[in-house]
Structure formats: structure tokens, C-alpha cells
Amino acid sequence: MLFRSCAGGVVFYKDEVFILKNEKDEWVLPKGKIRDCFLASETAVSRVKEETGVDADIVSSVGETSYEFYSLSRQRPVCNQIIWYIMESDTDQYSVKKSEGFKEGGFYHIDKAVDMITYSQDKSLVSLAYKKYLDLKKEELVV
Template structure:
């Protein structure tokens, strides 16, 4: 059997004011930065690269939030918490706009179903790691668990 899984990473980047970094995607609307892990690249390096490429922001990874899998396309998404460490906003082919938003505004701006579900997990992690599996078309969570951090 041949395996063909793809891995993506995303980060909930917060600044000193506890604001969330969002970018406006040309296809999915407002979302957090992230993207596919390239062959030979670590998860951490991929996330830092994607944040910089899409937003111009430098960030440090501060924690692990959760993982989810698209069971129809075998894509595994891994989410991290990050803190802003520098840089200035830039846009790219993947980001039409970039801005800081208050936590209570973030969920109102994000409308793409999968992105919204992952953002909810990112915002409300609270010492638990989220693991869910989903179908994308139409979006449906088919299994979900929260696991406490540690033993």
C-alpha cells in the first residue's frame, strides 16, 4: 500500500496586547497564518517560514495546540501557539491584507468552516490538546477528543 499524507502547520500568533494575527486569504477570507510542510523541512521551520512569507511577521513557537485530519484527502493539520517577536506587515499572493485583531473579534472575522473550528480550538485550548477528524465537503467533524497536557 502506498501512503500519501500531506502535512500542514498553522500558528495562533499573539502580540503583547494579546491580539491575534490574521491575514485575508484570496480564497478563504480571514484566517491565521500557516501552510504545507515542504519535504525535508521540520514542522517548526515550516511554521516560522509560512508566518514570515504570508505576513512579514517574525514569531516564536510557544506551545502545541492540536491536530486534525481531513479523512477525505489525507491532510494532517498541526496547530501551534506563537508569540510575535518582530517584523513588519507584508502581503503576498497568499495574503491580501494582514492585521492584529482582538481575541473577541477573531471568530467573527473567520468564516471558512474548517478554519473557524481550528481557531476555536486555538483560542480555547486551556491545558488540553484537541484532536479531531473531519470531512471537508461539506464540512463535518466525524470524531473529536480533547486530551489533557502531561500525564
């Protein structure tokens, strides 16, 4: 099995989160493989920008997920292990990169996005990240 270290972002704008529809019609979060000499945080920021056109800043880490699949192109099983970051955009402007294999995407209200997201672990991740994001925003107001 091929193991790949990846990083991604749960990107918020107010009470909305950014999700993408991939070539398999799955609603997912922006992420990508961590390349040599790059940190997970750098990868998350660059993949969010590359896939969505969104300039987002990291607010906090939020956790890790993993999943396995069979890669037809590699002719072997692959395990993606993803480090996730809570990220924030100061605008709802975006530009989905269709050249990256995405059909559509955008910022959706949290409740709608959770319903749309394909995989249960991503649904849980977004819910957890949003709760943590709100807590962090409350702390900012208190300080």
C-alpha cells in the same frame, strides 16, 4: 487523493490574533506544506514569517486539523493535515505578502477575529489556542 502534511501558527500579540484574507475572500490562519527535511515547527515559523512578515516564537503545540478540497490545478482531491502551534510576537508590526495570494490581514482582537474567520474548525482552534495561551502566560508569572 493527495495527502499533504502542513504546519501553521496561531499567532498572538497580547489579546489579538493574526489572520489573513486569501484570494477567495476567506479569513484563515498562516500555514503551509512541510517540505522535505524540515520539521513541522520550522515550517510553522517560516510560513508565518513568509506570509505575514511577523517574527513569532513557538510557545506550545495546540493540535491538528484537516480538510479536503478539489484542486483544479492538480485535477484531483487533496487532504491537508495541519499541525498547529501557538506562537507569540513581541510586536504588532506585520507585512502581508500579497505575492503569496493574500489580500489583507492583521492582528485582530480575539472576539472580532473569531467572528471574521471563515471556517468553524479554525474558529474553534483560535478559541482553544487562546485559552491555552492565557494559561501558559499565567504559569510563566507564577514561576
